[in-house]
Amino acid sequence: MTQTADRILNNPFLNKGTAFTKAERQQLGLTGTLPSAVQNIEEQTTQAYGQFQSKATRLEKRIFLMNLFNENRTLFYHLMDQHVVEFMPIVYDPVVADSIEQYNQLFLDPQNAAFVSVDAPEDVEATLKNAAEGRDIRLVVVTDAEGILGMGDWGVNGVDIAVGKLMVYTAAAGIDPSQVLPVSIDAGTNNQKLLDDPMYLGNRHKRVYGDQYYDVIDKFVVAEQKLFPESLLHWEDFGRSNAQVILDKYKDKIATFNDDIQGTGMVVLAGILGALNISKESIKDQKILSFGAGTAGMGIANQIMDELMQAGLTEAEAKQHFYAVDKQGLLFDDTEDLTPAQKAFTRSRSEFSNADELTNLAAVVKAVHPTVMIGTSTQPGTFTESIIKEMAAHTDRPIIFPLSNPTKLAEAKAEDLIKWTDGRALIATGIPADDVEYKGVTYQIGQGNNALMYPGLGFGLIAATAKVLNSETLSAACHALGGIVDTSKPGAAVLPPVAKITEFSQTLAEVVAQSVLDQKLNKEPIASAKQAVADMKWVPEYK
Ligand SMILES: NC(=O)c1ccc[n+]([C@@H]2O[C@H](COP(=O)([O-])OP(=O)(O)OC[C@H]3O[C@@H](n4cnc5c(N)ncnc54)[C@H](O)[C@@H]3O)[C@@H](O)[C@H]2O)c1
Numbered sequence: 001m002t003q004t005a006d007r008i009l010n011n012p013f014l015n016k017g018t019a020f021t022k023a024e025r026q027q028l029g030l031t032g033t034l035p036s037a038v039q040n041i042e043e044q045t046t047q048a049y050g051q052f053q054s055k056a057t058r059l060e061k062r063i064f065l066m067n068l069f070n071e072n073r074t075l076f077y078h079l080m081d082q083h084v085v086e087f088m089p090i091v092y093d094p095v096v097a098d099s100i101e102q103y104n105q106l107f108l109d110p111q112n113a114a115f116v117s118v119d120a121p122e123d124v125e126a127t128l129k130n131a132a133e134g135r136d137i138r139l140v141v142v143t144d145a146e147g148i149l150g151m152g153d154w155g156v157n158g159v160d161i162a163v164g165k166l167m168v169y170t171a172a173a174g175i176d177p178s179q180v181l182p183v184s185i186d187a188g189t190n191n192q193k194l195l196d197d198p199m200y201l202g203n204r205h206k207r208v209y210g211d212q213y214y215d216v217i218d219k220f221v222v223a224e225q226k227l228f229p230e231s232l233l234h235w236e237d238f239g240r241s242n243a244q245v246i247l248d249k250y251k252d253k254i255a256t257f258n259d260d261i262q263g264t265g266m267v268v269l270a271g272i273l274g275a276l277n278i279s280k281e282s283i284k285d286q287k288i289l290s291f292g293a294g295t296a297g298m299g300i301a302n303q304i305m306d307e308l309m310q311a312g313l314t315e316a317e318a319k320q321h322f323y324a325v326d327k328q329g330l331l332f333d334d335t336e337d338l339t340p341a342q343k344a345f346t347r348s349r350s351e352f353s354n355a356d357e358l359t360n361l362a363a364v365v366k367a368v369h370p371t372v373m374i375g376t377s378t379q380p381g382t383f384t385e386s387i388i389k390e391m392a393a394h395t396d397r398p399i400i401f402p403l404s405n406p407t408k409l410a411e412a413k414a415e416d417l418i419k420w421t422d423g424r425a426l427i428a429t430g431i432p433a434d435d436v437e438y439k440g441v442t443y444q445i446g447q448g449n450n451a452l453m454y455p456g457l458g459f460g461l462i463a464a465t466a467k468v469l470n471s472e473t474l475s476a477a478c479h480a481l482g483g484i485v486d487t488s489k490p491g492a493a494v495l496p497p498v499a500k501i502t503e504f505s506q507t508l509a510e511v512v513a514q515s516v517l518d519q520k521l522n523k524e525p526i527a528s529a530k531q532a533v534a535d536m537k538w539v540p541e542y543k
């Protein structure tokens, strides 16, 4: 193979495989390097889908799709466009979790990611530059993998979540896949299994914290902004002690967001607004219990808090609607080891006659009678039948969102929640859930996953060349998504279905871009938000 042929056929952004025409083959020095037939993208797609279907397990299906992704991005996204509901759980949550756990065993290809090492701060800029290979990067998803979903620390293996999030961005919103960059910050790992594994591919030492860590994060942000000044920076699956600190440091300076804090907060508020559309209740009448008061749990509480204050409540009044429960039980002002984020949502012991007994979820539910219960605890099965029945005995339409991922960590299953509440629960789950048939009604279950939100949010920010993301824009996006649900049918879902993800991501992107323009937060002059979104949309067709 000539160097040119090799360069083109092995470049997933340029490769068309058997779809190169005779003329292109001649022009590019590819003559004779492919079988003679020239296929169009539909034929290639049909063929690839047949191969996909022949794979027996979900992991084999994933490996097949990742190989296709590594070879030919256009064909991969053309195929995904036709099968988005089927492919989402395979390229993203939950099967991405299996591939992270088996990263070295399955290692195929670095997938055009940048691997930043805490041990080589002097290489940060070169690392990003090498990985981008001169591409015009507009979107970076970065993880240090200390808190991969609810599975804890996965070191360099966690790069797959950055790749997976970016796949959803392109499939849902249409960001050009040659304009994205997944980044792994390899700060070491505290996962002993990985440290003991001779095949582990990351830095083989304990996780680095403190100044040395923050120094690398800062070098990364500086280099990222210098090399890709038009880009949006998305933080994913950082640990509880770092996620909020990093966000607070950069959120007023650059276009950036933390998906677990803000993306999750937004999708949950949208889900609650959707649920309240169905129950015809007001958000001002809700008592909200967050079970698992970590990165996501407190991000959700803050987003709902904003909503209550917009509805006219003072901060002190709004705070009265929240009950945060973590390992210690209900969080009080004097609870030990509170995180900075938790401190804003504590209660006073004097409010309860049995405060000292409120050390577990069952006791708190009994004392508080929440109307909304959100699970981000990483503790499977903790929304038990007796807890749910106790909650449902005191509210007509309990809003229950077991959100811990992946599947094995969910606080409850949708079908159990429907059964235990005799069909009254309004539910969203972190991973996709099948419809539930119960007493003649088909209940559709919304996917309460930030994947419904971040593609439209990010795309809108990039299209509008946003300088920063502020609470006004976050709120506009929540209302746009929460307003889409169709409440006419019994058993309606609280969030729109993943089958419509490309449509509502476009709506979200337009709303977000408009909010940026309304606040004059755009870097470049832009006449129309809608047009800017349309102009940026990439379609998976050969050029
Ligand atoms: N569906 C979504 O879109 C979405 C988004 C973000 C996070 N999540 C899920 O939420 C979970 C938490 O993620 P995170 O980023 O907030 O992690 P985190 O580590 O920051 O927070 C988890 C919290 O749960 C607490 N916890 C642990 N054991 C507990 C127990 N027995 N009782 C009560 N609390 C307990 C921890 O102390 C911590 O505060 C994960 O499973 C993640 O997959 C889902």
Ligand SMILES: O=C(O)C[C@H](O)C(=O)O
Pocket (backbone or CB within 6 Å): 093, 148, 149, 150, 237, 259, 260, 404, 405, 449, 450, 451
């Ligand atoms: O990755 C997901 O599926 C959602 C979320 O960001 C999580 O950490 O669980």
Ligand SMILES: [Mn+2]
Pocket (backbone or CB within 6 Å): 149, 236, 237, 259, 260
């Ligand atoms: Mn996450």
